[in-house]
Every structure is written in C-alpha cells, then in structure tokens.
Amino acid sequence: MTDHRPIKRGALAKSAGCNIETIRYYENIGLLNQSERTTSGHRVYSPEDQARLGFILRGRELGFSIDELRSLLSLVDSHGYTCGEVLELTRHHIAGVKSKIADLMKLEQTLSEVAAQCDGSDVPECPIIDALWARN
Template identity: 75%
Template sequence: MIKRGELAKRSGCNLETIRYYENIGLLKPPERTASGHRLYSPGDQARLGFILRGRDLGFSIEELKSLLSLVDSHDYSCGEVLDMTRDHLASVRQKITDLKKLERTLADVSAQCEGGDVPECPIIDALFGHETELQR
C-alpha cells in the first residue's frame, strides 16, 4: 500500500489528476489510514496505469468509464472491448483526416504570405474569411 504522493511519483501522474480521477469515479475511493491518508493498493495502482495508458491512446474519459465498467462487472467479452476499440479507432482515423486537411490549408495559406513589413497578410485575410487567391 502506498500514499497518493508515492502513487503520483511512481506513475508519473500529477496529484491533482489522481484526485480528479477519484472525483469522477474512474478510480475508486482508496482505503484510508487512521489519520486520513489515502492508501493505494496494487490493484489501485494497476487501475491508474490502465487509465493513463488509455488516455495515452486517446480514449476519452467516457470511453474509459465504459471500459472500466465492463471490467468491474466481470461480465464482458473480448468482442465488446473490440467493438469499443474499433469505434475509437474510427474516431482517431477521422481526426487524422481532419488534421491532414488542416495541415494542407495552413500550408497553402502560409505559402501565399511573403512576410515582411506590409500590412496586407493573406493569413489574416483567411482567418477573417476574406477571399484570398487560394480561395478564388
């Protein structure tokens, strides 16, 4: 059993983030010492690792809540987890497509800008929605 500070240190997670995960129910309330210090079991540590890895993979808080509720119920199938993961993967792929489009647009607008000391700027025009050569 370890205290929250040690859990934060071992996991590389901020104390406030651990507190937040407890408040929203991703982490279960830990045991407490007689003096009120929180004590985290190896299971709590593993659960935090699961949450942190899930966040690294881009799973939302709600997606993690769903995955953890399946785990907590002890009544899930690999197929259910696969379905949730495939849904998440589709979302990630859409974000990649959107980011590539954003990259092309920013590159095109940036290429039209000569920089310098003139007040006319195609980047500002594009942000204001004014027609630029790119849009003509």
C-alpha cells in the same frame, strides 16, 4: 508502476508520473475508487488501485475519452467481458481517431495553402491575416 503494497497518494502520483490532482479528479468522476485511509488519515492505494490508475493513464495516452474508459472499466469490473466487446469499443475509438486524422490533414492543407500565399515580407499586408478575417 504497480507496487505490491499500499502506497500514499503522493507516492502513487510520483510512480504513475501524474499529478495528485489527476488522481483526485479520477476519484471524483468515479473512474478510480475512493482510497482507503490510514488511522492517521492518509489516503493509501492498494496494488489494484495502482494498476487501475495505470490502465486509466495509458488509456488516456491512447486517446480514449473519459466515457470510453468508463465503458472499458465497466466491462472489466463486471468480470464477464469478452474480447469481442473490448474489440468493438476499440474499433469505435479507432474510427474516431481516423476521423480526427482526416480533419487534421484538411487543416494542414488549408494552413499550407494560406501560408504559401505569404512571402514573409516586411509589409503590413498579410494574406494569412486576410484569410483569418475572411468570412465564408
């Protein structure tokens, strides 16, 4: 994705596989630095900006939250981070992923149990609807 020369926002969005609005959003919340402007007013992004956007997008693909990415980028920007610090943040993220997986497995089990009560017939009574209306 990283070009070795400054590129305009549209070209950056295309090469990164994201929308221009995504780039604007990351600039507005401070994850991506505000871009330079050409004399004609076009925003241009340096190779470092391009690499940073790639880092952000890959982090989002891996499920890192905005706050987690902000922490990781803060470490990177300080130029004094240790691998141990990054590992600690990553392990915290893994714990959150495992918790979400456990929640999704419970959800799948509950939905499967409810679906198993339904025979899919043409009658208006449906145990799935009944389960959704039920209050516990």
